[in-house]
Amino acid sequence: MIYLDYASTTPMSEKAIEAYTKTASLFFGNTNSLHDIGTGANDVLTLCRRQFAHFINGDEKGVYFTSGGSEANYLAIRSLIKGSDASNRHIITTQIEHSSILNLCGQLEEEGYTVTYLPVDKWGMISLSDLQKAVTSKTTLVSIQHANHEIGTIQPIQKIGRFLKEKNILFHCDCVQSFGKLPIDVQLYGVDSLSVSSHKIYGPKGVGAVYIHPSVSWNSVYRNANHQSGFRPGTIDVPGVASFITAAQEAYSRIEEQRELHEQLRTKWMTLMEPFKKFITIEGHPSQRLPSVIGMTIDKIQGQYVMLQCNRHQIAISTGSACHAGLQHPSKTMTAIGKSNDEAKQFIRISFGTNTSYNDLKHLYTVLRKVMEEFHCVTM
Known part of the structure; x- marks a missing residue:
């Protein structure tokens, strides 16, 4: 996985x-x-x-x-x-x-x-x-x-x-x-x-x-x-x-080595997401942020559904803090930055570690593309 x-x-x-x-x-x-x-x-x-x-x-x-x-x-x-x-x-x-x-x-x-x-x-x-x-x-x-x-x-x-x-x-x-x-x-x-x-x-x-x-x-x-x-x-x-x-x-x-690696992965992920920028918003500060944490909201698609689809394809992501997992209310971070409750529920988070590779991100990209096609966001 x-x-x-x-x-x-x-x-x-x-x-x-x-x-x-x-x-x-x-x-x-x-x-x-x-x-x-x-x-x-x-x-x-x-x-x-x-x-x-x-x-x-x-x-x-x-x-x-x-x-x-x-x-x-x-x-x-x-x-x-x-x-x-x-x-x-x-x-x-x-x-x-x-x-x-x-x-x-x-x-x-x-x-x-x-x-x-x-x-x-x-x-x-x-x-x-x-x-x-x-x-x-x-x-x-x-x-x-x-x-x-x-x-x-x-x-x-x-x-x-x-x-x-x-x-x-x-x-x-x-x-x-x-x-x-x-x-x-x-x-x-x-x-x-x-x-x-x-x-x-x-x-x-x-x-x-x-x-x-x-x-x-x-x-x-x-x-x-x-x-x-x-x-x-x-x-x-x-x-x-x-x-x-x-x-x-x-x-x-390896703090500097890992930071540089995660910056590179983040840049590559942003490039992969470029065709979907109409539907996907990358949350968080553009420069003052951990490169290893990427929070995203996907228009009209609940984060929990995206997470379950990723899991079905053997990819583990989250819909926010694990301490809130299973709770019905939306992320406090999302509502605090101005999202409505419905928008906050469209949140997913990916986070990198020592073993994360570009191939991992390409697999995730493929799954997200299929999910967005399902909701008529994009076409092949």
Whole structure:
């Protein structure tokens, strides 16, 4: 089967699998245990923290491992606001965040917080002036994703971070889609916390990470948690973490090579789509975007139908975030960029990985052409 859904999840790399197996065999101890086996496992975890901090130009004391990106977002935001002035109960985010952020913001509103959801333009980009206008004396935290999970648009994180630093407002950044694909520098970006996920970069599922700058105050969501400085309870999955960091090392070693490859594939895909530009709209920012993520809407054809037809021809694509799969409501990203509900349901997403080839795209082109012929969009 041709796999074009890498933004949803990736297969584990051989090196990540090998790292998991070796670590599980040799360093199976509980990192909180005081015997030598526990100490060995803790030494591995320390090295992993140090390596992760290196990837983002952070401090290893601020690295905490989680069960994935969604939990990372939840714990980062909850921990930061618990450590903040309780009288400041205003949060700013965007209309196109991942569901883990939007669902949490909905919970916080029920708890008495005020949440401002910044609008985005037709490309999915926020306006810095809108953010500046939204800030009040009660704003405690801003959460804005680095790169969108459905259309790939990259937000101006450095400018946002610089402004928020001047205002002494906490800045959380969801980097689940960008980690391993774009350089990330928490010092340069002025980010107080960020979240990432292992399974987006060929590591195991069930592993993620949070970074919180050590100078930032936070309080644990959990009472009397005794792992990871109280950030999260439960025995740490050291083999999973080691496998994740191994996958991250691979990703960062070829970050420019992969970006160039995906730019080339994207250019070729745009050429293939040229005859259909009357019927297909490529969504997202034309330049400030991940080259590996292409969101499209196809006039008069529901994305779910296109996805099923592709699946029938052994091609895996998606209709947006996997966290929304099976739900009836349209993509929030699509409606936020100005699509009607019907137009939003015409959305499909393809995303490239290390094994994507031009032949894969030509196969997809053939299937899409047949689908559009069926709906009288084009003729042979």
